[in-house]
Amino acid sequence: MSKKTPVTISDIARRVNMTPVTVSRALNKPDLVKPATLARILEVAQELDYVPNAFARSLKRSESMIIGVITASVDNPFYSEMIKAISREAKKRGYTIMLVDTDGSEELEAKAVDTLLSYRVAGIVLSPVSDEPAYQPAYLSRLSNGDIPVVQLDRALPDSPFSHVVLDNYHSGVKGARYLLAQSPNMQRMLVLTGPARSRISEERLKGVKAAIAESGKPVQLDVFAGDYTLEPSHQSTLDYLRNHPMPEAIFGFNQLITLGAMKALRDRNIAHDSVAICGIDRLPFADIFGIPIACIAHDASLAGSSAVKMLLERIGDRHVPKARIVIVGELENGVGV
Template identity: 75%
Template structure:
């Protein structure tokens, strides 16, 4: 099976009937080109699926020793640990990484994909801005042509053809629920702070939690959906505490969410050890400050290194079937 030939500036120039100089200027310095000319060139570039090559024109894709990494947020400690593991594993195989932080913005994610394709990276490890079933980004077709191997990490894109490394979120919800019941036998009110309501991660963690709590119908479960950052959980917890006494227990769906809840408790002068708290994944350096919060911890380093190995497998055999690695969490400080 022959690989699709990369589209060049010359191909675009032939299609629009202009010189390569004009096309090159339109793509690199659009302000120097007449609007009508620019519009025509950009239209043809999109039709031909042109991706600018940031390396020398003679560079073959098979010679690239760069792995592109796209992450939704380097602020997340779990993601930082995964990225470190990706870099370490890549170096062991002679690769370096090119990291792009999309700051949870869809348009930046799309640009990041184009940038990495332009650099002719060997492959891409992608943690998308959303894992909601409705999220179908415009770059899927560009990545799905099979020329550049892709591995999804933690968050996945619904019904996409890529290999993936995911967490066992359902099992994590089950473990957290059992801990909360053991730690608080008289549990009556539970505040659950989650990521986006339709996120696959949120849905699976809630599913595991509710399955265990189904045998305890007297427990009042208050679910507050936000995102995977600190501020929404902080505000939700503040609002809850303004209207209610402290709950018997709080569960946070990642480290930043748990930290937001702890911050709100502190604002209300409620000691963190006066109620049961359980989170997903470790709070960084919490033990140093004498705050050993129970959590279901996933091995972020294993997740990152596994993503690199899946990518290398695809580079070795481009036609290998889609693969999947599942990282199971372990209860700590519980």
């Protein structure tokens, strides 16, 4: 089947036997066209399934009503909720989002930036593939020296000049560890499943865990396994751990997918999830439907997303607004016995 060619203003003009200028005026400034002429042009436009080229229109006006959103993982439920909030908030102000999922690839992230810049988007909400100190992508200087506002969400590039919305990672680690310690007064081992070892998010959360253990004064053996914020590495790490170590009294997963990976490993080994204290960072999606209220340090993903786009829109309106930082605080949910 051949691909349908988009209908242009010239196509409509030929059909109604008028000039393209008249058709363009009717579609963009209908109050300047005679009612009969306008009615005829709109009728034909509908018959031909004419769709306005918003991109071309924005180039003419030297403006865009598109906000670019670059995310490293749309399959992460927390990110999906943030993106939904971004879209809703953008719509309120007449903007449309253009979403690019980099799937954790540095190469795809660089291409995403190039694509959004070529579309002359009004601004970019960026959640980079990495927040490790060594990660300094080549596109950073282009964004820094350009006139398109950028707001970072969840992950922030080291030493970047952009405003950002981040989570209170240190205190999330503290709160989760305190909860687990309270669940097992005689705890000997805690298994902690993190994101990438050099990720600043993981480092801050782990600092919080260690601070809580030191505060408790308990001689807890802390066993730490790094992953990549997805399910399968934590699943394999937990299986390997259970084969080679005594059963831990507690498991702490540093995001929903990591926590789910650990629970999958427990199921593979026929270990009941309620036989060990479990806490994750951010809510497990739909877990309560199945009667599995896993404790978590929950952050408001919708607030994070809406805060990021509001911050971006502020900078679209005024390019001289100074750099700012918003921190989303997490709170314990589904905690048993607290």
